[in-house]
Amino acid sequence: MSRASADHATYHHGDLRAALVKAAAVDIERSGYENLSLRELAASLGVSRAAPYRHFADRRALLAAIAASGFYELTAIHRNASGKTPQARLAAAGRGYLAFAAERPQLFRLMLASDLLSGVAGPPDPELIKAANACYEVFEGLVAATLDRPDDRAIKATAIVLMSSAYGFALLRMDNRLKPLMYGRLTQTELIDAVLSMQVTALPRAGGGKRRSDT
Amino acid sequence: MSRASADHATYHHGDLRAALVKAAAVDIERSGYENLSLRELAASLGVSRAAPYRHFADRRALLAAIAASGFYELTAIHRNASGKTPQARLAAAGRGYLAFAAERPQLFRLMLASDLLSGVAGPPDPELIKAANACYEVFEGLVAATLDRPDDRAIKATAIVLMSSAYGFALLRMDNRLKPLMYGRLTQTELIDAVLSMQVTALPRAGGGKRRSDT
DNA sequence: CTTAGATGTTGACATCGCTCACATTGCGGC
DNA sequence: GCCGCAATGTGAGCGATGTCAACATCTAAG
Numbered sequence: 001m002s003r004a005s006a007d008h009a010t011y012h013h014g015d016l017r018a019a020l021v022k023a024a025a026v027d028i029e030r031s032g033y034e035n036l037s038l039r040e041l042a043a044s045l046g047v048s049r050a051a052p053y054r055h056f057a058d059r060r061a062l063l064a065a066i067a068a069s070g071f072y073e074l075t076a077i078h079r080n081a082s083g084k085t086p087q088a089r090l091a092a093a094g095r096g097y098l099a100f101a102a103e104r105p106q107l108f109r110l111m112l113a114s115d116l117l118s119g120v121a122g123p124p125d126p127e128l129i130k131a132a133n134a135c136y137e138v139f140e141g142l143v144a145a146t147l148d149r150p151d152d153r154a155i156k157a158t159a160i161v162l163m164s165s166a167y168g169f170a171l172l173r174m175d176n177r178l179k180p181l182m183y184g185r186l187t188q189t190e191l192i193d194a195v196l197s198m199q200v201t202a203l204p205r206a207g208g209g210k211r212r213s214d215t
Numbered sequence: 216m217s218r219a220s221a222d223h224a225t226y227h228h229g230d231l232r233a234a235l236v237k238a239a240a241v242d243i244e245r246s247g248y249e250n251l252s253l254r255e256l257a258a259s260l261g262v263s264r265a266a267p268y269r270h271f272a273d274r275r276a277l278l279a280a281i282a283a284s285g286f287y288e289l290t291a292i293h294r295n296a297s298g299k300t301p302q303a304r305l306a307a308a309g310r311g312y313l314a315f316a317a318e319r320p321q322l323f324r325l326m327l328a329s330d331l332l333s334g335v336a337g338p339p340d341p342e343l344i345k346a347a348n349a350c351y352e353v354f355e356g357l358v359a360a361t362l363d364r365p366d367d368r369a370i371k372a373t374a375i376v377l378m379s380s381a382y383g384f385a386l387l388r389m390d391n392r393l394k395p396l397m398y399g400r401l402t403q404t405e406l407i408d409a410v411l412s413m414q415v416t417a418l419p420r421a422g423g424g425k426r427r428s429d430t
Numbered sequence: 431c432t433t434a435g436a437t438g439t440t441g442a443c444a445t446c447g448c449t450c451a452c453a454t455t456g457c458g459g460c
Numbered sequence: 461g462c463c464g465c466a467a468t469g470t471g472a473g474c475g476a477t478g479t480c481a482a483c484a485t486c487t488a489a490g
Contacts, residue, residue, distance in 0.1 A: 032330040035330070037445085037446070053447095054467080059448090105333075106335060118247065118390040121246055121249065160393060163383065168384070168386070169375070171327070172382060191375060252478095253478065268478095268480080274479090
């Protein structure tokens with residue numbers, strides 16, 4: 001039941017499925033999901049090359065399972081975000097989200113920027129869709145709690161806009177891509193504050209005003 | 216055989232390098248950059264499978280060239296954004312950016328969400344870095360023009376926040392991932408308006424105020 | 431015309447995802 | 461206890477892929 005250790009020669013592998021997901025997640029963080037090799041992965045776990053196919057239909061299915069587990073984790077982060085006010089809870093969730101993306105950038109990229117959910121390389125895994133939607137709904141709940149008059153349109157518009165900001169910033173920040181832009185000028189935390197406060201500033205108006213920018 | 220019908224062909228295959236980039240971009244839009252096959256690509260152009268290696272060191276180099284050409288195009292879009300006021304020009308550039316992402320989602324993903332710039336699977340291509348930086352700088356210029364007192368910190372903070380929003384929204388919107396969330400409630404254009412107006416609302420304060428959100 | 435360099439081809443190799451036939455283990459029914 | 465069945469792991473192998481080396485061909489310069 002516990003994680004099978006390499007030294008213990010077991011009849012069969014303890015829980016190969018879980019071991020595969022775990023080891024693959026580590027591999028991915030090292031070299032990106034595009035470069036994950038199933039054979040190499042199997043070898044590193046001491047099983048044959050065909051063994052993974054007893055638990056996953058194909059490579060995409062493994063990646064989908066990894067992504068789904070990532071969404072479960074992210075959902076828990078959102079659920080556990082604590083604070084005295086709804087705004088504080090939302091901000092805490094946002095920081096948790098950005099921390100998650102910073103610590104596991106390649107997993108984050110697999111979850112939200114791969115072809116797994118796009119359907120361009122085959123229909124998306126149903127469990128993955130469910131996991132991603134569940135994560136979104138928790139976030140939407142956090143957003144709804146911060147609105148004074150939470151009608152559905154305002155909730156969704158605000159949630160999507162906030163999510164876009166956090167998502168885009170998380171991806172841009174990864175791999176130190178932003179670093180050359182702020183040498184000695186802006187620290188990461190200053191930037192995060194800018195993102196958060198900018199959104200909070202604009203928040204009350206979101207979805208409500210018909211205010212249009214001049215085209 | 217199926218020679219390229221280039222009437223100004225100088226030697227064997229006209230301009231194979233450009234033909235490769237162009238055909239590969241089409242292939243990528245159909246099935247994602249992860250599933251691009253060099254051999255298939257070469258065959259579709261009527262050349263042998265080793266021919267591409269006369270122009271690109273490896274598969275990554277081809278992908279990098281495609282991504283770079285995408286950045287050139289995006290830079291041109293930003294440069295050509297027209298409007299009466301700086302704000303209008305910035306908004307026009309934003310719409311062009313979102314339109315680009317909507318029309319060529321897989322190219323957009325390759326440019327901004329692949330492992331090419333991350334360095335996790337080898338050092339990034341220098342030309343690609345240059346192309347991406349050039350694109351950013353044009354955008355930063357558009358942002359700077361909208362600020363009243365454009366000190367460097369404010370410019371960079373605002374540019375990054377705006378870029379994050381547009382970038383995240385573009386990626387979230389692709390593959391109709393947002394569609395289930397707004398059935399009969401929000402149209403795409405309404406959402407785009409929300410993103411833009413929300414940013415514009417918050418814009419004057421960005422990077423300037425020490426205003427902190429309650430944590 | 432000659433020749434050097436650029437461009438394209440053929441053959442080969444290692445690796446990859448994936449499948450199939452077979453061996454082994456564990457568990458539930460007798 | 462025993463047996464059989466389903467789950468799990470193995471090994472060999474197929475087709476496709478990225479990549480390289482040796483060879484062939486064409487262009488352009490001298």
